[in-house]
Amino acid sequence: MAKVVLYHTDGCHLCEQAYELLSAHELVDSIEQRDIINDAAWLEAYQIRIPVLALAQSSQSVDLGWPFDYQSVTKFLKQYGSN
Numbered sequence: 001m002a003k004v005v006l007y008h009t010d011g012c013h014l015c016e017q018a019y020e021l022l023s024a025h026e027l028v029d030s031i032e033q034r035d036i037i038n039d040a041a042w043l044e045a046y047q048i049r050i051p052v053l054a055l056a057q058s059s060q061s062v063d064l065g066w067p068f069d070y071q072s073v074t075k076f077l078k079q080y081g082s083n
Contacts, residue, residue, distance in 0.1 A: 004032070025073055
């Protein structure tokens with residue numbers, strides 16, 4: 001099972017869809033939500049890409065930007081660190 005991070009912001013309907021998809025995913029153990037408005041580096045990196053999925057505990061700096069679906073999340077987690 002993977003612990004993931006979802007970069008988002010309030011009022012983003014795509015972010016809400018991404019959260020629902022991740023909540024239902026069999027490989028996702030927990031979701032840490034990070035509102036990009038709370039950190040200048042997150043805002044700069046993700047402002048036009050949200051929602052963005054990343055691994056919570058990974059030495060690799062890989063992420064998966066929207067659009068993603070169940071299959072692409074599965075592939076991402078299996079490739080980059082699903083435990």
